[in-house]
Amino acid sequence: MPARAPSALTIHELHPLLISGQLSPAELLEDLLARIAGHNGAYGAYIDVAADQLREQLRRQLASGRRGRLFGIPITVKDNLCVAGEQTTCASKILAGFRAPYDATVIERLRQEGAVIVPRANMDEFAFGSSTENSAYGATRNPWDRQRVPGGSSGGSAAAVAADLAIGALGSDTGGSIRQPASFCNVVGLKPTYGRVSRYGLIAFASSLDQIGPLTKDVRDAAHLLSVIAGHDPMDSTSAPVEVPDYVAQLEAPVNGLRVGLPRLPEEGIEPDVRRCVEAAVQVLQRLGAAVERIELPFIDHSIETYYIVATAEASSNLARYAGVHYGLREPAEDRSSLIEMYLRTRTAGFGAEAKRRILLGTYVLSHGYYDAYYLKAMQVRTLIKRSFEQAFSRCDIVVMPTSPTAAFRLGERLTDPLQMYLSDIYTISANLAGVPAISIPCGFSSSQLPVGLQLLAAPFREELLLRLAYAYEQATEWHRRRPALEQA
Template identity: 65%
Template sequence: MSRPLWALTAHELADALRQGQVRPREAVEAVLERWQSTNTLLHAYLGVNAEAVRARAERLASQAPQGKLFGVPVAIKDNICVRAEETTCASRILRGFRPPYHATVVERLEAEGAIILGRLNMDEFAFGSSTESSAHGVTRNPWDATRIPGGSSGGSAAAVAADSAFAALGSDTGGSIRQPAAMCGVVGLKPTYGRVSRYGLIAFASSLDQIGPLAKDVTDAALLLEVIAGYDPRDSTSAEVPVPPYRERLTQGLQGLRIGIPRECFVDGLDPEVRRAVEEAIKVLRQLGAACEPTSLPHAEYAVATYYILATAEASSNLARFDGVQYGWRNAAPRGSLLEMYQRTRAEGFGAEAKRRIMLGTYVLSHGYYDAYYARALKVRTLIKQDFDRAFERFDCLVTPTAPTPAFRFGEKLEDPLSMYLSDIYTISVNLAGIPGISVPCGFSKTGLPIGLQVLAAPFQEERLLRAAYAYEQATAWHTRQPEVAETTPSR
């Protein structure tokens, strides 16, 4: 094989492993080597349990190849529970927390033969769009190490882009899979709410969170979704909807597909280079046989405001349990009262953005403010959902930019939360509506930064958006471009 093993896509590797051309141990060593040579610069990974990874590879080597991901190392965002592995949501407050159980998605990956490779960096509790709020330090963009990888699944996107993971899982509450995928030039898929079990995903906003794949190409995204999707009796919000064989359905083409282009996405604040790339992509889709027409999502402008009320409200509730009593960080100053223990623990354990969101969420749920904020936001959420319902009566898919700009520089938006929040302007309404969305590479800026195209479909129509994304990917070469990551020898 001319390419190094770590450069293979997950499905290529899976085929090679199944045919016995590659042994699980070789795949593991290749990716571990790549991890070691890139992680000092990129810091995509928070931790890799190399010993456990090798042991698992050895165990698999003694078996006949079985499962869709037999022997394929897959890396996991740090908010998805892996039994006995420290899982911290990139927060100090969960320091030392080792879940006694696997998330359902981890069980499903392992059941298909995957090797859980390591834990990936993220914004603390997935609060952010740049991975700068991690308590463990930033992750750098493989295309330009002076820039953020996007977020919150920045570690997942950077690792896949830098080939230090064959594929990764992330989570998406307002764009946290799609936006970093766009900024790192990889494929990121946020499934329909309820498509993938959330059991074992440490909750940010329970009504918006979904786990999904970050992958080197659309085929890999389809492959991973096939493995992790499906009903889970442990998650009441997971849907009893059959999981189609997504990979088999990729090649149906775009002939006759009706694609809507929401006008509201092409307004002020959209970077001209991103606009141009997306418009070019739409031309390609047309050439492939899709009927592209403008449409409207009239309530789109309220999405960010609505989201920051609902998501922070749920976050303030979900993060209340981090109180120093059972696990994680605790300030046990002697002779302090219980209240002081809570206050010190949470003051020390949470970073600035987590505190900001807890305060916002607490405020909007407070007596006297609930109706003005939370209850009203719920109503607007319904309107946003109805916008999409109407659009999908006419269209099979919608196409938008994934993010308004390519990756920005470290610190650029850190002191201005509002501009950071606008980074998710095209992705947020998708979570509010609960529909699936995918980001695929659709070009590069003049300075060589990747740009992403977002494709959306009606609930449980992942098949449709994968089909559109695949046809586009096959017609273009963006996904074949690789970043030049300066390799370094790890300090130890």
């Protein structure tokens, strides 16, 4: 047994211990459950955890004789991924009690490698948010400071990994929802190329932007999990038939001579601490042999506007299905005879404030008379943003920028100001619009001891480049080893 508790270890540290029998999967699960029981009350990383169901799941996994790449390892999943027979609610009242009738493709892939699926990491309702305060089941708190948000919308996944309440986790990223919480919580978060990972069984927010990806304690674990979940899936027509390289095997390839582009960025609202950490990180990349040059990313300044039109338009359409008919909540009309009245009551009662705001915005920009001025315009600017990245990646291998302009903000600070909340995604959104992969890795701490994240972006399907440079950076630094001191509930 290692000196550290099993729940504090990484996937790549645990795997050999579990395979060799030095540690049993049951010991690992019980250690994790005890830690969750002790700390989840104070941080709300999980909406709920069904300990007996997990024990039973482990028993079945062991009986199956599978000894895959995730043998006996619990993997935490965000509450918008369908897990057969388990509640999947997107942290919304409108899906309360919904039990998914099938496994998402990523869940099936994790199971086939021997993982134990730990559902219901907290999130912003339907992934609408950057703070995990918009959950119908209460906010998640940042393990580095309970008075601050963990970021969002995959804040439960990020907080769980940071606090050793998870070994590794899956989240989803539509405009930064994996990377920004990873940055706020000092963990690694990867948004793969659009189409790299199947979205089958991911409850849709904005179908042209959503991707599932890992949140982990280090870069090697991110490579490990991505290797398991990536690949073509006939059940998702937007899944790309592109071969999956062995991301783990390529981690230690040399980074000497990699061309790193440093874009001029919108300056509004960037904290001096974030600037300092990112500048220092770029110097580390240079010492590692990367050739850093200044680049231009024209039109990237328009990412936020483009995103909040495209994403809300798609969301308003995707969320039309929650109407009290097929699943979830129904609020009947008083006389029980009016269909429209039933829709109105159900949706009014079931959606939270931010979900309503986004549905309204999306409906507005798609409605008659506004379509060309907003939606069509945004789709055209999206083309320009995509081209900017194509040009950048013809000159360099990796683009570097901060993950978020600030460190974690205080609970409640931006809840009443939606536009301020949206602006916290300013550096992450363009990767979703262009469909390129991006990773956030720990790169330092602010003067108030809050984590800061460094974001690396690469051309489509070049995750191995991101992981390789991120790994080299991680080997040269110690930021990812820092752990928060948790408070009791």
